[in-house]
Amino acid sequence: MGVTKRHIHSMRANQIADLAKVLSNPARVAIIEYIGDCDGCLCQDISEKIRLSQPTTSQHLQVIKKTGILKSQFRGKAQYYSIDVRKWEQAQQLFQDFFDATKAKCI
C-alpha cells in the first residue's frame, strides 16, 4: 500500500529510524555541520551556504527542530539556530547503543 508499517515494529526500532530519517538528506547533514561551526546561525546564511532556497532551508530546519536537536531564538528580526548539545548527545547515544549491541551479538 505504500505506507511504512510503524506499528508492527518495536518502539526502539522506530526511534532509531526516526532519527536516521533526519540525517537521511544531505542538505540536513550540511545544515547541522554548518550550524555547528557558528554559534547561532541565520536561516538566510545557511541558505546561502548550502545553496538551497530560503523556503527549502527553512523547511529542513523545521524538520530537524522537530526532533529537538535544534533550538532557536529571536534576536532582532532574525532567528538564530543552534544545536541543543544535550539532545545531540542523546541522539549519538541511541545510535551508538544500536551499533554496539549489534556488534556484540556478532562476536
Add this chain to the structure above:
Amino acid sequence: MGVTKRHIHSMRANQIADLAKVLSNPARVAIIEYIGDCDGCLCQDISEKIRLSQPTTSQHLQVIKKTGILKSQFRGKAQYYSIDVRKWEQAQQLFQDFFDATKAKCI
C-alpha cells in the same frame, strides 16, 4: 522539482545521508537487529519475525546489502544473511565522527 540535489553537497554529507537512509526505515532496523541475534538468517525467518511479506523483506535485504553491511551465502537452497562486522564498524565510525565533530564545535 522534487529530487534531492546531491551534487551541491559535500561527499561526506552524502555518505552520511546514504547510510542514514538505510536506517531510516524501522523494518530495516528490525532486520539488522534480528540478523545480529542469529549467526546467519534466512529471508523466510526474518520475514516471519518482522511480520512483513517475503518480497518486502527481500527488498529491504537488498537495500541493506547494497551498502556492504550485509553479506550472504547460499547453503542448500537457502540464503544465509549475516552482518559484515568490518563494514558495520566503518559505518559506526562515520556516524561517530560526525557526532563528535559537531559536538566539539559546539563547545
Add this chain to the structure above:
DNA sequence: CTATAATATCGCAATATTGCGATATTACAA
C-alpha cells in the same frame, strides 16, 4: 531432466519526500 523449496524481481497503487515560487507571518524601528 524434473520437482521443490527458497529467494529475487516485476509491476502496481498508495503515500512520502524534495525543492521552489508565491505569499503570509513575525518582530522590530521609526
Add this chain to the structure above:
DNA sequence: TTGTAATATCGCAATATTGCGATATTATAG
C-alpha cells in the same frame, strides 16, 4: 501604525519510498 527585514507556510510538480501479489530465478534432491 507603517515599513522593512527575516523567517515560515502554502500549494504545487517531480520523484522516491513502501509494501504487496504474481511471477521469475536459483540451487539442490531425486
